[in-house]
Amino acid sequence: MATSQGIRVGIVGCGYWGSKHVRVMQSLAQVGEVVLIDGRSDRTASLLRGMPGARTFEDLPSALPEVDAVVLATPPTTHAPLALAAIAAGKHVLVEKPMATTSADGRRLVEAATEAGVTLMVGHTFEHNAAVAKLRQLILQGDLGDLYNIDTARLNLGLYQSDVNVIFDLAPHDISIIINLLGSAPASVEAWAACHAHRRLEDMAYLRLSYPELNLTANIHVSWLDPCKVRRVTVVGSRKMAVYDDLAVDERIRVFDRGVTPPVDDQDLTQPPMAYRYGDITVPYLDFEEPLLVQDKHFIDCILTGGRPSTNGLNGLAVVEVLEALQISLRERRPVALDELRPEGSRPGPDPEESVSLIGSAL
Ligand SMILES: NC(=O)c1ccc[n+]([C@@H]2O[C@H](COP(=O)([O-])OP(=O)(O)OC[C@H]3O[C@@H](n4cnc5c(N)ncnc54)[C@H](O)[C@@H]3O)[C@@H](O)[C@H]2O)c1
Structure with a gap:
């Protein structure tokens, strides 16, 4: 869990979108350290110019012992395996959209996060807009x-x-x-x-x-x-x-x-x-307010309070x-x-506690 110095967040994938998460996470008071994780050293090197002394890792497994939470901003087909590895290590995960590329993988992520008791959130940025x-x-x-x-x-x-x-x-x-x-x-x-x-x-x-x-x-x-x-x-x-x-x-x-x-x-x-x-x-x-900032702040708040993200795993699975x-x-x-x-009887969607469905309403 987070140290008294704040939550240590690893940004996995420091490309176009991951670099924006790096900027936003650095601005949050509850984040103690932002760790850069990318197999491409040119990507981490360009970010390091603005954050001297930041720690970098070439892959997720070597970074996992050093972080409390990860943001996955890698190509979509890598989301499920990386998220499962992070969840198995007891880390909180914010996965970029789409959460997975198959619904079977999406279901696996939801189940694994529930079993591990970690926060699983999906980067549906527009829902924070x-x-x-x-x-x-x-x-x-x-x-x-x-x-x-x-x-x-x-x-x-x-x-x-x-x-x-x-x-x-x-x-x-x-x-x-x-x-x-x-x-x-x-x-x-x-x-x-x-x-x-x-x-x-x-x-x-x-x-x-x-x-x-x-x-x-x-x-x-x-x-x-x-x-x-x-x-x-x-x-x-x-x-x-x-x-x-x-x-x-x-x-x-x-x-x-x-x-x-x-x-x-x-x-x-x-x-x-x-x-x-x-x-x-x-x-x-x-x-x-910048939607990415609202989203990433919500992720950190959910980790600290144990709250349920508005764009949680079920929401990611629905998409x-x-x-x-x-x-x-x-x-x-x-x-x-x-x-x-869908397996018999399952119908994911927005968190019923968070949303009001128009179906069956007066509209
Ligand atoms: N929410 C949004 O508004 C929004 C906007 C743009 C992109 N995205 C999402 O962000 C993700 C990344 O997109 P992008 O445009 O930044 O891609 P990108 O190609 O610019 O960056 C991806 C980075 O991931 C790295 N990478 C790949 N596999 C890795 C691994 N196994 N471990 C560590 N690093 C790895 C690559 O080296 C690269 O630097 C995608 O899922 C995309 O859909 C979301």
Whole structure:
């Protein structure tokens, strides 16, 4: 456990994203030491310039006796074996998204962490983002009315990954946002994707998540092959529509008081087919703090208090199940029900203590 000097955190994988965890963990008062763990010495060397004297290790096994907790920011296919090794050594683990690349591995991680009594958290950064919390509040308060549709786009030119396709790389963000907004996992999913520039890995995909109980479909477009950077979530309701644009720093959320109403008699062809309503566009205030900082602080707080992370192992598993079902859909060219993947009686999702499901609610 943590020493009186604070928790010793090992960052495993000090690349693009791991280096951000290094910066954020260093800023937390309860963190006594940040240890760098990466097989590439150029990666640790560039970070060492800003943190002289920091300890570095080439691999997780040699670092494990020296840390209390680890953040795994390595390629997705390494997450499960590294997390299992850390949990077996009694260490608390924050795994980057996706938590694992198969639901069987995801389940193993949840079970192992429960047995070992350690904190297992997943890096669903957007669930620690004030804009997503505001969008969820708008939905739950009924401000948008009945929900018709959620549409997300996460596009850019790159960054290509070498071990997973664009679905496993980018869609975990959108899937975790959608599960968070709706308070439940979809019943079934469908995927279309193509390998254009990459020979082996799909680099653009259109995904559909179905929520029949809500009479709602969520559509996700992810691409490494788009000239424009887009990070957008659109929620269309019967009363209002909301757009969350993560690139619009001063107005991440805009609420459009716009909509359409059908005529009383839609058989009367002398009437316009719809009446249009154009009202104000409002920009709700967000008490915005860097989501990675909020997330990593929450991880440390959970270690210290024994609290349950809001993005815990079950939450990570729910996203991994959707990803696996999407892969099956892609391979077999059919809709895939999430129940097909689950052992009898298990249905992971957001922590029921943390979330309010829209299913069965008044919406
Ligand atoms: N939450 C977010 O918003 C977010 C954003 C970007 C990336 N990520 C996730 O972070 C992870 C890393 O992505 P990245 O873009 O930083 O990749 P990257 O390639 O830039 O860095 C990965 C690093 O891991 C190291 N590594 C690989 N295997 C290792 C091992 N067994 N032990 C120690 N080090 C090892 C590599 O040498 C490399 O330096 C991925 O899971 C990705 O999905 C999350």
